[in-house]
Amino acid sequence: MIDAIDHATRASLLLALDAASLRQQAIAANIANAGSVGYVRQRVSFEDQLQQAQRSLADDGSVALSSLSGLAPRMVSVTHAGGMPEPVQLDAEMADLARNTVHYQALLKALSRHYAILSTAVSDGKR
Secondary structure (H helix, E strand, C coil): CCCHHHHHHHHHHHHHHHHHHHHHHHHHHHEEEEEEECCCCCEEEEEHHHHHHHHHHHHCCCCHHHHHCCCCCCCEEECCCCCCCCCCCHHHHHHHHHHHHHHHHHHHHHHHHHHHHHHHHHHHHHH
């Protein structure tokens, strides 16, 4: 039971860190190409996949580790309904960059605390 909880927590945090890292790359590419004609804005798709996995958790009440292993953040191009590229708005990208940086730092802190809890459990268990 504890192994399943530990694995699910760690896997979720690592997936979220991967998504934030990929999002950083997408935002950096958007900023770098803000003035480029014909550039197609990039974004990362991950949260919608995570919400779907959470819904399955709410439906059956158990953690399906297989549902986590099927999740993967991916970069997608952003276009309007007619297929035209969505223009890059530099101020919005800079705000997204700041938000993503804070989010990444919070995820790192959560992972660090998770490992600290495991370390405490192991070291106190030896006493």
